[in-house]
Structures are given as C-alpha cells and as structure tokens.
Amino acid sequence: MIAQATDTSVWIHQTCQRLADAIGWPVRFVPRDETDNADESTDCWSMKILNGDFIAGKLKIDLPTDTRRDRAFLAVCELAEMTGELIGEVLTARSTLERRTSDVSTLVDVGLSIANDAKPHDSLDRLLTAAVELTYFRAAAFFLIDPAVNSVNLRGVAGIDGDSIPQTRRPLEAGTPDLTALANGQVLVRSDKSKNGDRWLPNEMSVGLCVAVQSEAGPLGTLWVYDRRLRMPEKREEAAIESIVAQLATVLERVVLLRESESQHRMQRDLQSASESQPDAASSGFSKHCGGADFAALCASRYELGGDLCEVISIDENRTAIAVGDASGDSVPAAMVMSAVRGSLRTLTSDSLGEITDTATVIQRMNRTLHQITPAHQFMSFVYGVFDATDNSFAYSNAGHPPPLWFSGRRCLALESHGLLLGVDADTTYDHSKIHLKPNDMLVMFSDGITEAKNADRQLFGTEGIVRAVSGSSDCEPEEVLRAVSSHVECHTAGTGDSDDRTLLVIRIRP
Template sequence: MGLMQLLGKEELERVVGKLSALASSLLFVLDEEGKILVEAGRDEFGCPLGGSFSVQEGSVRCPEESCPRSGELVSIPIEVYGQNLGSVAGCGEGAAARAVELLADVISQRAKDEFELESLSAEIVDKYEEITLLYEVSSTLGTTFEIEQIARQTLEYALRVIEAQKAAFLLLDAKGEMLEVVAAEGVPEEAWTALRVGEGISGQVVAERKPQLIEAGQPLPPDWERERTSYGADSFLSVPLLYSTPGAEEKVLGVINLADKASGIFTSGDLKLLTAIASQAAISIYKSQLVEELKEAERVKREMEIAHRIQMSLLPERPPEVEGVELAGMCIPAMEVGGDYYDFLHRDGRLDLIIADVSGHSVGSALMMAITRTVLRSEIAGGKSPAQVLAATNATMYDDLSRAELFITVFHTSYDKETRTLTYANGGHNPPFLWRAAEGKCISLDADGMLLGILEDVDYEERIIELQPGDILVLYTDGVTEARNEAGEFFGEERLRRAIEEGSGLSPAELLDDLYRRIYEHSKGVPQRDDITLVVMKVK
C-alpha cells in the first residue's frame, strides 16, 4: 500500500506546503522509485526539474545539471514496519535539512497510524467474515445428524473459503485405532485407504492432536510422503477434529485434510480458519455420535425388555404338587438380562427337574432358550433318560447354537417317587448340592458331560442315587456362586453349601428365601450382573 493510498494527495500537499513556507525550502515527497508525488516551493526557487529524481541505494540525486543545486539532496526514507513507501527530499539553504527531517517524521507517523487503522479494519472485516462463516457452518451443521452429511457439508465450506482443490474428512473407528475416510472431494481412490493412528500425516495429527501445515517440496518421513503422494498433492493442511466436554478431557474424533490451494501455498490464516471449521464440525459429529449411542441404547433396552418377557414366559408359574416331595423354584433377573431357565415336568409317576443357562444377553439368546425348552420337553415326553435327553437335545440344537455362536449348560434329573431314585446327567452345568439328612452333610452331584452346542455328537454320563426322607436337592446357576461383594469376593460354593446345611430344617420355599437373603446381604451395594436361579426339592 503506497503513501497516496494511506494519506491522500490533499493531506500531503497541505503538510508539505506549510513546512516549505516555514522553512523557506524546496520540498518533495517521492515514491519508492523517485517519482514526485507532492512538491512545494518550486516557483520560489525556480527549480527546472521534471517529474522524478534519481534514487540509488537510498540516496536521492537531482539529475538536472542546469540547476545550481544539482547533485545529492537532503533526503530521508519513509518506512512503515520495514516497508519502504518512498522518501522526503529537499534542497535550499539553512533550514532545509531540518524541514526534511520534520516532514519525514510527520509523514511516517501519519502513514503508520493509517497503516495500523487499515490493518485493524481489515482484521475486523476478516473477523466478521470468519464469525459469519462459522455462524453459517454452525447453523447448517447444527440441524444435521447424519455423520456423512456433516462431513460433506464441512468439506464444501472448507474448499470454498480456503480455495483448496482437494479435501478429505476422516473419523476414528469404534476402537479408536484406525482412521477411515467418511467423505472426500477431488481425492484419488488410493487415498481412501484407512490409516492407523500415528501413521502418515493424518495419523500423527490425531495422535498428537496438533495440526500440520506441509509446504510444497518439504522433506517428509516416508509414511507422511506416501499419504501426500496418494492425494496427488504438493501443499497439505491437516487439522484434528477436537471436542471438549465440560470437566472432561479433550476428545479427538478424526481429522480434516486439505491439499493443493489454488494460490499455491497454505497460510497460517488458512490453518486458523480450518481449525475453527473443524471445531464446529467436531461438535456436530460428537452430537451425532451421542444420538446414535442413544438410539442404540434404546434399541438394546427394547431388546432386553423383549428378552426378559421371553425368559419369564418360559418359567413355571408355580411348582407342581407331587406326592412325597416338596418343590420350590425362583429366578431373580439381573439388571442385564441373563439366560437362566428352570422347569418342572410331572407325569406318569416321574418328576423331571431341569435347570439351564444360555450364553449371551439378547433376544437371540432368549429365543434359543425357548427353542431348547421345547426340544427338552419333547425328548422327556418321549420317555428318554436324562443322558439320552441331553444327547438328543444337543444333536438337535447343535447347528443353530453353533451358527449363533451360543452354548447352553443344562442339568437334568429325573426322580422316581416309587423307588425314591434320582437319575441325573450334566451338560456342563454347576453340579447341584444334595443334603443327606441321615448323614448330616452336603454332597455334590456331578456327571461327565459337555455344554450343549460345542460338539455335535456327544455322550453324557448318567448316574443314579437313592434318596431318603429329609434329603434336599438344590439346583442353582452360576449367578448364585458368582455374586460378588464390594471387595470382589464371590459368594462361592462353600457359602452356598454352609447355607444349605444351616437351612436344612426349613421348607423348600423358606430355604429359597433364606438363600436369597444371604446372597443379597453378601453382594449388597454391588449391582446384580447375572440371574440368580434356584430350584429346591425336599423328600418327605
């Protein structure tokens, strides 16, 4: 910006005229090439000079040989913040040098003031335009909850405002390990490859959470150079997508890359502007991710409610009344739906007890247990023994369980009330406890057998034991023994065994209540993570 643009000809003529008259000197204001911009005192001094002086290495010389004052003049350059805007020159007697010095001071100070005012005005305009842009970006992105649309709109703004030719928007995957391209403009397909955090320019920007401005021809590490080359780019600008929640650590979501600015090089102003745009985009992305998480949580909640209803529908409303025994059963669902199931089947003098647990916590798990319940009941109705029931059920359910990547543990026992014999088989379930009243001790009932759904063709060991009046059979799931207290200690088999021994004089319903009370007191203050299921049979 020149002197005439900063101060104007009228003001320069007024100042130069006054000083020329006061100092009786011939004064000139020259541009940086020596051309006369303003002059005063020519008529009084009869100066024959044309329109310019000779300026060489900072010295101003009068080229007019006919002038008695030809040769080097008194001159002082006018500089503003290191930029040469011209000079003040003068000739005459006496006060000429002082007049030139004073005029140079006045013009330099006025030029500096105007330069600062112009710069401030330009900065205000730039800031206003930046605020307007960010408001526009915020307004647009604030109404969008589709992540890909946010990415595309962000790149449109960045390309338009910064005048780059290529752009890409990358987000971290769910594990926070890989950067994946969500949207891109003008970028070759080979640049759409996912990058590991710490790899290439983008990966390093995310790892360090600091932007990078790469100039054309700048030497780069091999992995950085590969990424720049994949964009087919010279200059490169990469800015992290950062979001900070109140009181929480700053979170990095991804990165925005721009390449090949139309004017050739990216500036610090471009970096500042892209950082501001990235900040708005990060807010929108974070909100969108929260919305997706809420949707997913709501979906899971609905699924859990359905699974819970399925699970509860599989359980018997009440135990059957069977001569010679007392029965009780309970299932206390966890906060997260488990897969526990128990059943009583009584027909033709035979009483079958089943307790089972399916892996997983979903509608699929609940449905798989419902199907297994149907198969178990069908096999039992066919008169098969416990070992045969488990083998047949495993063979029937194997394909479905393996495809769903689920498995089921099952303990099945059949009681003959006429002979008081208990026949049982175990498919990888927790071995039940049997209180032997005559001996005054608890024993564990186990038999070899694999979980259902692991192998297709499995044989199960079958065992038989005779019961006596007062004997108590307690079936349970791992939610009982794995209930933790605040110290992380399991309720465990030993506590369960001792509780059964101490409660052996109670009825089955009373014993169930007592066992649950002990489990609850043990794990007080710790959320229940698994179903607590118990079945009790007492021989009269």
C-alpha cells in the first residue's frame, strides 16, 4: 500500500511538471495533510482534488516569473482544471480498484477460514467482523430466529458492545423491522424518519440496515449493520453484505443439518476428520432468460454440500456473466471453497468500472487470491465468460476446466482452455477468447462429474456422450436438452453406484 501511494505521488508530481512545462506557469500539488501549512501567498488559482468522496489535496498554480504570460491566465486555468479532473478520476479509479481487490481477498479468506472453525460461534464472529471491515458501517449484529416463540434473539456483535443493542430479544410482530426484512429482504431504519427508530438502534447510531438471512428451507435470522451517519448504503456495501449473508446462511444451515439428522452427523465427521461416506445425491437446478439467451442448469451433489459452482448473473439488459467451476475435494471443504469463490464473483459483478467484462482479469485476480490463502491441495477449475446480446458474442477465459462445447448447426466444437487451475500458481497469466454465436446455437458447459461418469465396464461417458445426447435433441428447448443429457448419464451409470458432483449448463441463443 505504501509503494502504491509513493507511485501515485510520483505520477502526480510528473503530471504537474509536464503541465507546467507546457503552459509556462508553476503548477504544484499539495497533499491534504500539508494544505494547512502550505504557503498560499503566491497562489493565483487552486482546485480541490477528490479521491472518490474524500479530498486528496489541492492543485495550485503560482504566479509566473514572466509577466507577459498573464494574458493567458484564463486559458491556463481551464487547462489546469481539466488536468485536475483527470487526476481526480485516476485517484478514484485506483482507490476503487484497491478496495475491490481487498474485498475479494477478505471474502475468500473468511470463506476458507470458517471451513476450519470447530465452533459455529467462531464462524459467526468472523463473518460479523468482515461485515464491518468490508463496509463503512461502524458495527454489526446478528439475530437468530427462534420459531418456537416467534422471535429473534441477539447471538453475536462486532464493533459494538452487546449491551448497547436495544431489545436483544425481539418478537416478530407486524411493523417490526426484523419481520419486515424477513418478508421483503431488507429494511433501512433511520433515527430521523423511521417510526420509533430509536427503539431499534443503539444510542450512538443514526442508521441501521436490517437484512434477512434465509436458506432454501426458510428464514434463519437477521443481520444488522449500524452507522453514526444518516446515509444510504453504497452499492459496493450492499454487494459485500449480500456475500456475508450468503456465507452466514451456509454456516447456519450446516449447524441445523448437524443437529437434525444422522446424515448431518456425517457432515460433522467431515468437519472434524474429513472422513468420507456415501449418502444419496442432492440435486438443484434453475432455468432463466437473460439478455437474448435461454439458460437451463442442473447441479447434483454427491453429498448434501458440494464443490460445484454454476452462476448466471445479469450484468445489464444485454450482458450476462456465466461461470462454472469445480472445487477440489468433497462435501464441506469443497463447498467452503466454492462458497468463497461465489461470494467473490458476486462482489466483482456488482462493480461499476466495467472490468467484470474483462474475463482474463477476473480469472487472474481470483487465482492470485486463492493461491495466497489456500494450501497446496486446494484449488478449483473455473471457466468464466460474458455473453453480449448486442452482437451475440461470448468472451471467456478457462482455468483448467473441461472445455465447453459449441453446437452450431451440425457442427460441434470444443472451446479453448487458457491456463492452470485457480490456486496452483500465483504467477499464472490467463488469456481469453471470443466467439460469435448464431441464433439457435447452443453452448453446453459441464463439470468432470459428467464426462468422467463410468458404466459397469468402467468406460467414461466422455464428451462423446454429451454430443450424442445433444444431437438427438438439438431442436429442443434448453430444459429438454438438459434432461436428455442427464438421462443419458443415468443410463450410462445404471447399477454402478457411480456418483460425483455433477453440473450441467445449457445455453441457447434466441432467434
């Protein structure tokens, strides 16, 4: 961070010097911490330089030694103002980039750390601390739902004393912010506008954001973040909180499952000794329509929790981010790596700088972060792409994942791979490729659980099996193609007991 600050200072100084050489007027930049002591007797023009919402310093023009240059004062000021705006934009972009990189690293670090926590409360403390570190909020609190008495109860805090939280046991009644959040997703409570706002906020806080923590099975509790300033949460903060909430739900689901059934006792043994067992597979999937394409996906886990990732995220009305990955290992350890990568991906896709469409950059950042915080035996194959409906293009980068298949008419092509698995080598550089699709073309993405499925003779299903299944249903909707491939896999493995995490994503370009 010090080196980065030094590089920035040198760049600003060089920019000022080049401007001074061009206009013939002395130009200098005074950092914020030096403005109070700066000599302003020679100033004839100054401008505040902003780094985002904060003042970085002032750009100043002094009187020239050659008085003949006075006639150009207005033009010089206009040029200096343009230069100042440029410096401010560069500083803001660099700061945003640093924050985003830090956010990704923190989210992945937290996600991997909670996988090794023996006590759920340790995981809760880590996540609440991360909620404060990743936002400008001062404090955080978690309330766990108690369905027996229809209330939520305080179970953890960060950045504040638990005694400062009002109503640590809250009934879920009409009009209460916790119930409103559980019904609507979130609610903002302000001391100046909310009815009885002070009833829900600590004395020193002026605003509180209450966010529902939910699983597929139902509500689990509420996450509160507090601040002393009356303000709305920033988009970046909302994305970070969304990632924290997702990991909170994962931790709480793990606790519930561990306590409620024998199959979840196996999960407890996974956490304690990483032993392996053979329960039934759990399946989930989705279908959706985004920006000129139809999507259908299936994720089937060998255990209740798996390491496969399948994400389809709408960036805007025309662009859609697509990611498929497979974390090494099984069950909880793999699921924690996958969950951390998913949270990081969600944070990146919420960014507004446009780098989310640079697939190679996204892959390289995730690789460096994973390599820093994971042991040698933990890694992840990952393919990430962006579909743009304006020209039906698909840009992608592939980090050691089975190449997606492109079906166009009677042709089937395997897309390229661009480098090693994520987390293997921090210095790996990744390339990218771009293809242009036609209406009714299909892309099929999958994990190795599909191609490595074995029959009774231990023959692999392979990409040939996918091609055969798709060729027989090439005119069908993505959901039907998905069912056809899944059916072929089940027939191939019938009677073998072969089971692994399996992910399949079918994408068809609309006419």
